Amino acid sequence: MTLSDIRTRALTRIEEDPDDPAWQFAATAAINEGLRIFVYLTLCLENEREFALTPGTQFYNMLPAWPDWILPLRVRISNSTAASYQARFNQQPGNLAQFNNQGAAPIPITATPKLRPQNLYEMASLDPNFLNNAGIPTRYGSIGCDLFYVNSNPGQAGIKLQVTYARMCLPLVQDTDVPEILEPDHPSLVSYAIARLRANEGGLELSNAAPLLAEYLACVKARKAIVQTRGIEQGYNIPVWELKVKGKP
Amino acid sequence: MDFSQLVPWICASLNCTTPDQLDPWTLNELYTYAEEKLRSASRRWLLILKYDATTALAAGQGFYDLPDDHVGSIFAAVNGVVIRATTVAQLEAFDDDWLDAANGTPLRWTENALGLIMIRLYPPPAAAGALALVYQAASQDLNTASPVATAPAIMGDYLSLRVLEQARLRQGDAQMLDASKAFGSMAGVLEQAFSAYYGEGE
16 A cells, blocks of 8 residues: 555545645654554564674664664674675665665674673673673673663774664655555554544544554554564564553454 | 654644644643653653763762763773672671772762762772763753754654643643543553663663
8 A cells, every 4th residue: 555545545534635735744644653653563674784883882872873773683793794885775764775884894704693682781790891892792782772782892993793673664755655564554554544633633533533543553463473473583682572452452 | 853843743633734823832832741751751761871981080089970961870880890789778788987998999889879960989999090881861952942852763753642642631621631641542552662672760
């Protein structure tokens, strides 16, 4: 379904003109909001990019570099020996495709590239001096919305991580844009848009739209369960939690 | 997260085409709601975490100012060596004369020795050095002059829902109170994810 399809379906069902620019704006915003919430709760979109470590630095805030960052899923030392730029396609919010421009000088291939997740105190219990360690990292951690850290300080330039992370979706802007979530989940965006537009009115309209919100959340829960199971099978360091919805899902 | 990009959608949700048409609210009022909710979120969850290694240690000095945006310390290290979190009660049990401990290599830190804005190292350092902290930080101001906050994009949606909850709550009639509750419960769904992804804060 395209943005135009989803919007028309939602507006028609609340008896509004799908060609009215004001309603088009509101419905597009509601659909984008529903899409972002869907992606954030399910972690269904991923990206894999190379991240060049800076000698002398073990802590990084990821959001300024990668604004679509949600949380890390898997981290490995990149064994790419290519110098300079990596022509790896990456997507960024704003419909702007860009190449990874964090390439650096090549490093020797390591036989144990996977970094294991650890919190700060686990790292400290293994080595209280880890903030002074130089070398290729073997552990990583993440705390807060974007603080990422590794257990040793890369002493040389050119060490790159291959980071798989859950990412935020691209916004739907053009009528022909298609949501990045799976096609079977697109109808849930229609449900969310109707419920969200009805919520502005309150009263009977709102209570009548409540089952649609429940429908959307049921779809989120189902997709989240699949993504979570798949993530465990993938060996991702994925947070496992249960979405609790009040009333009937 | 640029809150100004969400303002047209919030206005539309309040049946206004532009911020000038807001009635009975004002644009500043919407920002005030958003700022309050962002501050509250940065306290409730470990949302904004910072690493800071700018505090210089002086020989014989036990107390050090914490960063201005500090909410709570998670982790501390002196000259790159991790030191233990300790309460004053534990320090007293450990060393009754802890306040007058001889200078040495700091092994412990406590944050409840003197209010909430200072950290104390035990024992005080014998030489100059550097203190590194990982701490939970407060969110920055959010207003029309500075609408951008360091937070994931979803925080904009969360704030929008909370702003609408507050705006409709102000109207007071039953129909709008229902709307207020609906926005609040949608935001509540996101709060479950914040707890799962970031953990509880203070």
